[in-house]
Amino acid sequence: QVQLEESGGGLVKPGGSLRLSCGASGFTFSEYYMTWIRQAPGKGLEWVSYVSTSGTSTNYADSVKGRFTISRDNAKNSLYLEMDSLRAEDTAVYYCVRTMVVLTATLPSYYFDYWGQGTLVTVSS
């Protein structure tokens, strides 16, 4: 069965950096886009970033653009999120999510069929 396991979360000071990892199993990792989605404590869901199957295409929410970098290693069935210049508002549970691509009338778009259990990132002094 599909399994996604995040790691790397923790407490970091504002302005600090953190690298999240996600290990995937139970499916052909290289055939799927992957996404990071976050959820602040007691709040709703926010799309953060996606990466294409090859890793050559990425996109970011405006709130993290220029500070976060998504990447993947298909040989290791792993997804990563490098987070720099962290702010208090980045505090959230970060989910690694398998992504389904849909061809809409204008652009490819995505919904999310399998989610990891998440890893908590806390940004506080």
Added chain:
Amino acid sequence: EIVMTQSPATLSVSPGERATLSCRASQSVSSNLAWYQQKPGQAPRLLIYGASTRATGIPARFRGSGSGTQFTLTISSLQSEDFVVYYCQQYNNWPLSFGGGTKVEIK
């Protein structure tokens, strides 16, 4: 950016009864709408995509409908495990956006 508005924020329903959850988009998203269920302390789970197609393993009591700007998730005969939070998500336009959620609680 498309704003997704879910109503009500909290829905009180008795076990065995039907729940009707609404999701409204600020502009048309065609049928590019998904619904997710989130239990306390767990990750969201995909219920519905394409506005009305149930995801793998989702019971038939979950039914999605609608298109354009107005969508509905209907849960017939609520079971104990259904009293949790539900989110809608549009994937017709960038940036992708989620609704604020509806919590279904026991009446």
